[in-house]
Amino acid sequence: GNASLNIADDDNTPANLAISISKAADAAEPATNGAFSISLPAGVTAIEDITVAYSVSGTATAGTDYTALSGSAVILAGQTSVNVPVLVKNDNIIEGTETVVATLTGASSANFSLTASGNASLNIADDDNTPANLAVSISKTADAAEPASNGAFNISLPAGVTATEDITVAYSVSGTATAGTDYTALSGSAVILAGQTSVNVPVLVKNDNIIEGTETVVATLTGASSANFSLTATGNASLNIADDDNIPANLAVSISKTTDAAEPATNGAFSINLPAGLTATENITVTYNVSGTATAGTDYTTLSGSAMILAGQNSVNVPVVVKDDNLYEDPETVILTLTGANSTNFTFTASGSNATATVTIADDDKKDQVITFTALPGKILGDGTFTLNATGGASGNPVTYTSSNPAVATVTGNTVTIVGVGTANIIASQAGNATYNAAANVTQVLTVIAPLNTAPTLAAIANQQVCVSGSTQTIALSGITAGAEQNQTTTLTVSSDNAALFTALSVTQGTAGNAVLSYRLNPAGGTASITVTVKDNGGTLNGGTDTFSRTFTLTAAPLPQVQIVATPGTNVSKGETIELKASGALSYSWATASGIISGQNSATLTVRPSQNTTYTVTGTNASGCTSTATITITVVEDYNLVANNVLTPNGDGKNDFFVIKNIDMYPNNQVRIFDRAGREVYAKKNYNNEWDGTINGTPLDENTYYYIIELGNGVKAKRGFITIVRKF
Incomplete structure (x- = not known):
């Protein structure tokens, strides 16, 4: 037989039947995987597999940023947890750190009822968000050409790199091509869409019928931005727009007459043209030769020989400006023949049969006649009458004269009478007739002046050589007179080309023909040109002279510094x-x-x-x-007497006398000399170095003697010894 008993479990409780989730590790590109951990309570296991279900969300994209998760995991029997790996995918996409969120939705096993709640989040760090990948560049995709081949630029991230958000790129546009004329104007910005590595910027050509060279469109990046990234945008690209109007058939100029001309004032004109409908981007200088029967400068204003078709214009007008020449003549012609045309970059040809055109000038004149009337000499008030001698033209009519200023001169017939100072126009005229026009008036100016003022005088001034003195020195001036006119006075002025030489420089006004120039010199001395000017009040009208100057040189030697x-x-x-x-x-x-x-x-x-x-x-x-x-x-007065102490009276000129130096400075002296016995052998007042070692004319013996020099006035006497030696 057998028996059975039950063992009741104490772990099968709601608290132990609860499943939770947590982050085990974050992830990072290019190959660092993350993970979640789904687990029973700590230390708890089960005897059967537990299947846990979860949902997945977050900002990261399954299949792009990481390998898609299955949505379920199994905690094996005997295990407390299961690991859910998040396998990173290296996507070459510029993006921020993204999240993967796993949320538990349920759990089950064969025999247990479990609960599963909660969520966990892990981060995936991006490795593409680097300065090298955040750089935007531009390149030319294709050049353009008229009439309809469009060009393009390409604005791009580095090869293979995209972004998770739109990138707006700004650019400026320059170049030789003109926006709106040569191509449709560009907006100045473009967007690289999220997930795209580049954007194309088309340059749409406009067919402009303008002769021009190949032109450029230059796009220069100025910045780039997105919602979350800081990008750099540098560099530029240039594309060419080839012109289809720059062909020989269009590089031709022609000329035609616009209108004929007629005197007196109806101007004619030529028109120089490009082919119909065409213009050029640069000024075109057209040259031409001028011929015909009309005379340039007489029948019409001289033409320059060139005209300019301005940039953007199809033609230029060349006016023929008529000059009413008052000449009797037949209709005359002005013929322009094109010789060439050039602009900065193009050479044009003159168009065959249309390279020459003719304008006709119709005449409205009679024959002309001319008066010959030579210039009139100047006159001085007081001169006598004189005769006018103009020669008239072929009509035979007389020449008549008029004066514009009767206060200066009057005309009677052909005789002129001078009445005042000034100018008068003397006008010669001759009437016309049925064949001849009236002659053009000829005017000559008659100038009448007053008697001329004469210059004042000043005598010559000699050049001066002086020594510098602290006192004022003067130079006499003479010969000062006014001009010959009566009742005039004079004014004297003085100037120098070396103002630094003087501390004062002036001149007195003349009296009886004399004046004085005064000056004081600086101690350093030097040389100056001095000009003395005499001015009278006679004026300078009509070339008269009212001043006279004399210039002389003043040389001042400095004093010696002794x-x-x-x-x-x-x-x-x-x-x-x-x-x-x-x-x-x-x-x-x-x-x-x-x-x-x-x-x-x-x-x-x-x-x-x-x-x-x-x-x-x-x-x-x-x-x-x-x-x-x-x-x-x-x-x-220090009584500095010095006496010699040896006397050798042998007549050799050395020590022959008893000499007391400086004794002559004290004439009230008394000199006394004693022998060894105290006997006085010599005495003299006002001694003057004349004792020769004798007593009353007899030579004293060789020996030593004692002297006393008394100076008086309470001065202590000076004493000493002198030895006579006679062997020398």
Whole structure:
């Protein structure tokens, strides 16, 4: 027999029968896959397979951005979860990060009732959203040609790259072709649609019947944008539009007469044309020769020999402007023959039988006659009458005369009487008759002037050479008179071509024919041309003269800058010899002063002053200009006496006398000399270095003697010894 028992399960609870979903990993192009995890509660498994259903949504596109998911997964028996991989597809599409959302919709197994709720989302990162892929470029797809072959540009992303949203590209248009005339105007923008790698921009040709060269259309990218991306757009492309009007049959010009001409004022005209309906993009210069029986400049205004068909025009008019020449003549012709035509880029031919045209000028005149009337000489008021002698034309009628200004001259018959100053037109006329026109009036101008004013006078002024002085210097002017007319006065002015030379320059007004020019010079000196002008009040009417000038040269030499230097200085002991050296001049002269030894007419003066003394030197430069300088020597009464201590009175000129240097500066001195015994052997007041070692004319023995020098005035006496040596 057998028996059975049940084991009740405690895991079969609603909480454990709940299925959830979560993101296991995000995905990224080009090959990083993502995943979801569908699971039972943590640690819970089942003894049978559990089938879980889910729906898929999000911004990513199944089959494009990732491999489409099946919508169901199985948690195998004994497993707590199942992984649902999201396999990335590398799509070469510029897009943002996109999402895949899996939402649980149910779960079932053989024996259990399970719940499944919740959702999870994972991201797919894009690898195409890079600067290199976000660059828009432009290229030419095809050139264009009239009459109907359109051209095109292509605006594109990099090869193989698209975007998930529309890209608007902006561009500017330039080139030699004209929008609206040569092609339909472009909008300036184009859209690369989402999912497209490029957009075509057609250039629609317009057949314009205009002669022109191959022209260009240039499209230059200026920017690009979409809802979510920042793009760059650079570069340009150019396409050509070939012209179909630039053919020999169209490159021809012809001429025709528009209208004939007739005197006196009906002008004629020619028309120079391109073929009917055609124009050109540039000015066409047409040249022609002019012939015919009419005379250019007489019968009509001279033609230039060229005309210009303006750009955009089919023809140009060449007017024949009639001149009413008052000549009796038959109808005359003006013939234009085309010789060629050119523009900047094209050469045109003259069209065969239509290269020549003729305009006829009809005449309305009688025969002409001419008066010959020569110019009249100028006259001065007071001149006598004179006769007019014009010659008339072939009609035989007399020549008559009139004056336009009877206040200047009157005419009676052919006699002119002068009555005033000024001008008068003397007009000669001759009437016509049935055969001849009246002669053209001939006018000659008669000019009558007043007696001429004469120039004032000024005597010649000699050139001046002076030394610069701080005081005002003067030059006498003479011979000053007004012109010959009576009751005139004069005005004098002075000017110089070197104003910097002067601190003052003026001239007095003339009195009794004399005046004075005054000036003061700058220390630097120099040379100037000085002009003195005399002006009277007679005026310059009719060529008279009211001014007269004299010019002379003033050369001003600067003064020498004399300086004195004292050696050894300006403070010296009484009796000391000083050397005074002057500089700054060419030669020197020293004023007489006490103490001068030598050099009174040289740069160096040697002095030995006995008291304070001022020395003055006068220096003369190469121009003969002089200046002085002074120096004061201060003498210090310091009793600086120096006596020699050896006497060798042998007549050799050396130490023959007892010499006391500077003793002569103290004439109130007394010198006394004593022997060893104290006996006075010599004494003298106002000693002047004359003792020769004798006593009363007898030579003293060789020995040493004692001297006392007394200067008086309370000055301490000076004492010393002197030795007489007679062996030398």
